[in-house]
Amino acid sequence: MELNLLSGLLLLALLCLALLPFAIPGVLEVLLSLAIAAFVSAALMWFGWLPDDTSLVLLSLAMLTALSAVLLWKPLRKLQKTGIRLQEDSAISDFVGTELVLTEQANKDSDSHIQFCGLEWRVRLDPEDVALLVEPGQTVVISSAMVGLLLVKSKTS
Template structure:
């Protein structure tokens, strides 16, 4: 089997897409931009709009990857910052629904701390909570948990 530029680009794009679930933030964006650049460059070759000259193909791949990275950077950063839900570890997902009494003011904008199960946890209000702050001494329920971090909601009676 002969590997030409078109099939090499398609293979590169598929490998980048296959590695996305295992990539850490920062590398994820690069892989996605590279996959898009490779697919678009392969499409340009396929339709005959770009000759199969190695230097032109590499230049096109580099330019399209950079363009993709620039266009995707802001939406991906915004998506990462919202973080509606934390990824729950199976060992601590049993905490969800547990009632706590706040020892510090809890807000959506900054972390507070609480002693729970013999450890100090960072606490923040769940983004879906209507209130922006909950005073110390109030009862709350854990809505999501991650290692060392709890999202809480006001306990509804």
């Protein structure tokens, strides 16, 4: 089987798309732009609007990569910033509002532990809670969730 420019461009585009899930943010934009440019160049060749000349195809690939990178830069940055904000904002966690029954005493100064969703979590009484400590066996409500730590409020507050 002979590898011509058209099939080479399609192979390049598919390879770039296959590598996208493994790319770090700086490389992600380049791979996506290159994949789009390769697909567009291949389509231009397929319809006969771009001659089958290596130098023209490479020039087209470079120009279309730059154009798609410029057009995609702002939307991709906005998506990445939104993803970071959502990940750090514990107020939107799915756990907030969930009721738990404590197995250990919880207070504001030190962490206790609880089994929740198949994991062992550190539990601390929320600084805004009026209670100073909550005894084991009492029901609490998760007020905030961070990586490995649940802040809880007593059910009476």
